[in-house]
Structure formats: C-alpha cells, structure tokens
Amino acid sequence: MALEVPKTQYNGKIREVVLGKGEKQVTAGGETAYPFYLFEGEMPRLPRIAMEVYDTPPEEWAEAALEPFAGVTDDPVAWAKKCVTDYGAELVALQLESTDPNGLDRGADEAAEVVKKVADAIDVPLIIWGTGNQEKDTEVLRRVAETCQGKNLIIGPVVEGDHKKIGAQAIAYKHTVIASTPIDINLAKQLNILLGNLGVPDEQIIMDPTVSGIGYGIEYTYSVMERMRMAGLVQQDDKLQFPIICNLAKEVWKTKEAHIPTEEAPALGNAKKRGILMEAISAMVLLLAGGDVIIMRHPEAIRLVREMIIELMAS
Amino acid sequence: MILIGENINIVSTTLGPAFKARDPRPIQEMAQAEIEAGIDYIDLNIGPARKAGDELMEWAVKIMREVTDKPLSLDTTNLAAIEAGLKNHGDGRALVNSISLDRMEEEFPLAKRYSAEMIGLLWGREGMPRDAAERGMIAAELIYKANEMGIPNEDIWFDPIVTPAGNVDTNQVQPCLEFMSMLQDIAPGCKSTVGLSNVSNGTPNELRPYLNRTYLMMLMKYGLYSAIVDVFDSELINIAKGKRPELVNLVHRVMGGERPDLAALDQEDAKYAKTVRVLTGESLYSHSWLEV
Numbered sequence: 230m231a232l233e234v235p236k237t238q239y240n241g242k243i244r245e246v247v248l249g250k251g252e253k254q255v256t257a258g259g260e261t262a263y264p265f266y267l268f269e270g271e272m273p274r275l276p277r278i279a280m281e282v283y284d285t286p287p288e289e290w291a292e293a294a295l296e297p298f299a300g301v302t303d304d305p306v307a308w309a310k311k312c313v314t315d316y317g318a319e320l321v322a323l324q325l326e327s328t329d330p331n332g333l334d335r336g337a338d339e340a341a342e343v344v345k346k347v348a349d350a351i352d353v354p355l356i357i358w359g360t361g362n363q364e365k366d367t368e369v370l371r372r373v374a375e376t377c378q379g380k381n382l383i384i385g386p387v388v389e390g391d392h393k394k395i396g397a398q399a400i401a402y403k404h405t406v407i408a409s410t411p412i413d414i415n416l417a418k419q420l421n422i423l424l425g426n427l428g429v430p431d432e433q434i435i436m437d438p439t440v441s442g443i444g445y446g447i448e449y450t451y452s453v454m455e456r457m458r459m460a461g462l463v464q465q466d467d468k469l470q471f472p473i474i475c476n477l478a479k480e481v482w483k484t485k486e487a488h489i490p491t492e493e494a495p496a497l498g499n500a501k502k503r504g505i506l507m508e509a510i511s512a513m514v515l516l517l518a519g520g521d522v523i524i525m526r527h528p529e530a531i532r533l534v535r536e537m538i539i540e541l542m543a544s
Numbered sequence: 545m546i547l548i549g550e551n552i553n554i555v556s557t558t559l560g561p562a563f564k565a566r567d568p569r570p571i572q573e574m575a576q577a578e579i580e581a582g583i584d585y586i587d588l589n590i591g592p593a594r595k596a597g598d599e600l601m602e603w604a605v606k607i608m609r610e611v612t613d614k615p616l617s618l619d620t621t622n623l624a625a626i627e628a629g630l631k632n633h634g635d636g637r638a639l640v641n642s643i644s645l646d647r648m649e650e651e652f653p654l655a656k657r658y659s660a661e662m663i664g665l666l667w668g669r670e671g672m673p674r675d676a677a678e679r680g681m682i683a684a685e686l687i688y689k690a691n692e693m694g695i696p697n698e699d700i701w702f703d704p705i706v707t708p709a710g711n712v713d714t715n716q717v718q719p720c721l722e723f724m725s726m727l728q729d730i731a732p733g734c735k736s737t738v739g740l741s742n743v744s745n746g747t748p749n750e751l752r753p754y755l756n757r758t759y760l761m762m763l764m765k766y767g768l769y770s771a772i773v774d775v776f777d778s779e780l781i782n783i784a785k786g787k788r789p790e791l792v793n794l795v796h797r798v799m800g801g802e803r804p805d806l807a808a809l810d811q812e813d814a815k816y817a818k819t820v821r822v823l824t825g826e827s828l829y830s831h832s833w834l835e836v
Contacts (some may be wrong), residue, residue: 415710415711415712416828416830418828418830422835425830464827468836469828
C-alpha cells in the first residue's frame with residue numbers, strides 16, 4: 230500500500246488586502262494554507278518587503294545600517310526614492326520618528342506635509358508608522374489620512390484606545406489601517422472586531438502582532454502569529470483572517486548585538502555582517518510564522534530574504 | 545448543588561476596611577445577603593493573613609455565629625487562622641479551604657482533629673497543573689496521604705483550579721472539565737468544587753455572568769458537587785438549583801457537538817451557545833465574543 234502523507238484540512242482563507250494605489254499597488258494575503266505549505270494549499274503571492282525611511286536623520290544607528298543610505302538620510306523624499314530606484318523596494322515604510330512627544334515632538338501638520346511629499350514622489354505603496362503614543366498618533370495620523378486622501382496609505386499603529394478616531398478617518402479618506410496589539414491573540418481578535426463594528430471594511434485592515442528580533446523574544450511573536458493562522462485557516466475564525474505586517478527593522482537594529490562595533494566585541498564577529506544576518510534571519514522567522522509584509526532596513530538583508538522566499542516558493 | 549458564597553473577601557473594597565476596623569455590621573449584612581440568595585456555605589476569605597491571622601479568623605467566625613449557624617468555609621493559607629476558625633465554628637462541619645501538597649502534612653491532621661471537611665486544591669509542587677492528568681496525579685497523592693491519616697474520600701472536595709477563559713496561553717478550561725469527567729474513577733466518593741468566577745476574570749463585568757453560568761452548566765455535565773459563586777447572580781443560583789433544565793440541556797447539546805441555528809434560537813439562548821464554543825476552545829475568545 231502506498232504511503233499517504235497526512236495533510237492539514239483547511240477551511241479558511243486569508244483575506245486579500247490591496248495596499249497602495251495604481252500600477253504599483255500590492256495585494257497581501259490570499260493564503261489557503263500555512264506559510265510556504267505549497268503542498269497543502271495556495272500562497273498566491275510572494276510575501277512583500279517594505280523598506281524603512283525615517284522622517285528625521287537617524288541618531289545612533291549602526292554604521293552598517295547607515296552606509297547604504299549615505300547622503301539621503303536627512304531627506305525622506307530622497308531616501309524613499311533611493312529605496313525604490315536603487316534597491317527595488319516594493320513598498321516604503323515611513324517612520325514618523327520626529328513626531329515623538331518625548332523627542333522632537335513635531336506637529337501633525339508638518340508631519341503630514343512630509344508624508345504627502347514622500348507619497349507624491351514614489352509610486353509604490355506607502356506605510357506610515359507613528360510613534361505608538363496614542364494621543365499624538367491620533368492627531369498625526371488623522372491629519373495624514375486627510376492630506377493624502379485616496380492614496381490608500383497603510384497607517385498605524387492603530388490600537389484599541391485610538392481606533393475610533395483613526396479608524397473613522399481611514400474610512401472617510403480610504404486608507405488601510407494597521408491593527409496593532411501587544412503579542413496577544415485574544416486582543417488581536419478583539420481589535421479586529423471593534424474596527425469592524427466601527428465600519429472599517431475588512432479589505433482595509435492588516436494586523437500587527439508586535440514583533441521582536443531573534444534573541445529578544447521572537448518566539449512569543451512567532452507563537453501568536455502561528456496561532457492567528459491556525460484560527461484563520463483551520464478554525465474559520467473570520468476575525469483573524471487578515472494579512473500580517475511586521476515592523477521588524479527597528480527592533481533588530483536597536484539591539485546591542487546589531488550595534489556594537491567589531492573592535493568592542495570581537496567575539497561576536499564582524500559587525501556589519503552580524504547586523505545584516507540578525508535582520509535577515511529574524512525576517513525569515515517571521516515569514517515562516519505567517520508574515521505577509523515585513524518592514525526591513527538593510528538592502529543586503531533584504532536581498533538574502535528575497536532569495537529565500539523565491540527558493541521556498543519554487544519547491 | 546452545594547453553593548458556597550464568595551462575597552466575603554478581605555480584598556473587597558467595602559468589606560476589607562470593615563475587617564481592618566473590626567466592624568462586624570457590613571460583614572454580617574453580606575452574610576445575610578448570601579443566605580437570602582440561597583447559599584449553603586459562607587466562605588470567609590481573609591487572605592494569607594500572615595500577621596495575627598488567628599485572631600482575625602476567630603473574630604470573623606464569632607461575628608458569623610451572631611447571625612447564622614450556616615457552615616463556614618475557612619479560606620486562608622494561614623494554618624493558625626484555620627485552627628482558630630475551627631475552634632470557634634460550633635455545630636456542623638466546617639470546610640477547610642484549602643489543603644494542598646505543600647502543606648498537607650499539617651493541614652490534614654488539623655482538619656481531622658476538628659472533624660472538618662476540606663477542599664483539596666490541585667496545585668502542584670511546580671505550580672499550576674498543565675492538564676487533566678497532572679490534576680489526577682496531584683489528587684491521587686492527596687488522597688493517599690489523607691487515607692493514610694484516616695480521612696475518608698467523602699470529606700475531600702477537589703478543586704481543579706479554574707483559570708480565566710480570556711487568556712489563550714494559560715487557559716485550563718478544558719483540562720478542568722476533563723478532570724471532572726474522570727474524578728470518580730480516580731477518587732471514588734470524593735466531592736468537587738470550583739472557584740467559578742475565576743473563569744471570567746479579566747472579562748468586562750457586565751459579560752462575566754455568561755461565562756460563569758455557562759461554565760457551571762458545562763461542569764454540571766460531569767456531576768460537579770459544589771461551587772464557590774457570586775451570590776448576586778440570581779440566574780446562576782437558579783441554574784445551580786436545577787431551575788433551568790432547558791438551558792442546561794442546550795449547553796450540554798452544544799458541548800456534544802450539536803450546532804443549533806443561532807438565528808433561530810432565543811437571543812439569550814444564542815449567547816449561551818456562543819459561550820460554550822468559546823469555552824471549549826472551538827472559537828477564540830475576545831471581549832466581543834457574544835457579538836460575533
């Protein structure tokens with residue numbers, strides 16, 4: 230008798246969410262099986278990598294992370310363009326670092342203006358990530374949504390405390406929201422329900438489970454993402470059938486291991502290689518857990534991850 | 545079903561200060577409210593009571609005896625406090641809440657000396673048991689020790705330790721049910737109890753009764769003997785006293801895999817059906833579980 234390989238019985242599908250607008254728009258989701266389980270179901274499109282841009286010149290970045298962006302880090306528009314033209318970014322993620330109330334505390338109008346300039350300068354989908362301060366994010370993201378009406382930006386993080394105010398603007402001005410919860414599947418489901426109750430269409434929601442890099446608790450993120458996919462694909466839980474976005478780069482590159490120069494920690498090996506590999510491997514882990522869009526920083530790490538995606542999809 | 549009122553608790557914002565000030569009135573009033581609600585035992589939860597716990601328990605039991613002769617559940621980990629409670633309990637058998645592996649060497653003889661019944665808390669040496677089998681092992685060890693000291697199975701009420709349904713990582717809702725289903729095989733004659741309200745810890749207050757009541761009905765399927773409950777949930781008391789057989793029947797049918805058409809059900813009934821599916825783990829918990 231021939232051996233019959235057991236297969237998972239799926240009964241759900243991850244929703245397809247269109248990010249951005251126009252020729253370079255990207256669709257995320259659509260999976261009918263666990264990540265890269267091409268022998269059990271479909272993964273109709275490749276996971277995507279978004280490249281990070283900051284709205285203010287980075288401070289204390291590792292040498293390796295700065296190098297590829299030399300000359301453009303003080304200009305978000307030039308930086309975004311470089312990501313698209315030089316590094317082939319399929320999406321850009323603009324981190325609104327300057328709006329942090331504990332930092333530069335730049336106002337909503339000014340931040341929105343920068344967003345608009347970047348959005349106008351590139352044709353790929355644009356993700357806008359606030360600082361996580363609910364009050365400030367509400368103010369800034371509401372303004373951003375209005376200023377960039379109809380561009381279908383991907384805005385977040387949207388959390389329970391600010392979901393009504395930001396969600397309403399996303400509905401009115403047609404943007405996609407990033408539903409963000411702190412590594413907790415029950416809370417993730419709850420926020421998706423709340424956004425649905427508010428009237429945000431399912432096609433305008435993408436989930437952020439809150440991620441970390443290797444060595445800093447990535448296994449917790451992994452479990453939650455894995456559990457999200459189980460609920461969505463085999464338990465028909467339609468409140469968790471959303472694509473997943475991972476704001477990874479800043480988590481990896483802020484760690485000591487990604488930072489510390491070779492001469493200060495020779496045992497850790499070459500600093501440049503170290504940071505790149507930490508980012509690439511963390512991204513791979515999150516892809517295997519079900520990430521649909523990963524926000525990354527270093528072009529070399531991105532190249533490695535793209536290679537892996539293509540190899541996994543070819544099997 | 546035997547009901548134990550949970551509402552006299554030292555962490556209560558109204559009764560805590562009364563305990564501290566040794567003001568009997570609010571505590572006695574709560575006891576009377578519990579009795580009116582139809583409970584069988586009054587739980588006196590004085591917390592760990594590390595300092596002068598014996599004096600506090602003695603006072604608490606005495607003020608109870610001024611207003612009621614209901615049996616009392618002496619709820620503390622302080623051994624001296626339990627003894628003080630037992631000494632002053634008077635007629636009827638008190639309930640020691642609780643005995644566990646860590647302290648059983650002292651707790652069993654004490655309960656025996658005063659001819660008390662006791663709650664066998666299934667808390668393991670390494671903490672919370674992870675499944676029904678671990679609960680079974682802890683129960684077996686407790687019984688072995690109890691029997692050795694001449695305590696019969698009938699005097700032990702096992703508490704499998706209910707955990708909140710709202711946290712998927714620590715949720716032990718199913719293992720507790722499973723343990724209940726095998727209790728009489730492991731420990732013939734032993735009784736059972738649960739700290740029911742814990743299943744809804746962390747859930748918005750107005751929704752907690754649905755989880756509490758549904759879980760009680762699910763546990764009833766396996767012959768739950770008693771429960772420590774919120775006496776102000778009158779519907780819960782009705783359920784426990786056998787006054788809602790149709791609802792219990794619906795819950796048991798959904799547990800058995802039946803999928804009633806939610807739209808065709810009475811609105812309240814549909815909520816219970818949804819709650820069963822959350823508690824069995826078939827549907828993932830969220831605060832809005834009744835709306836989806």
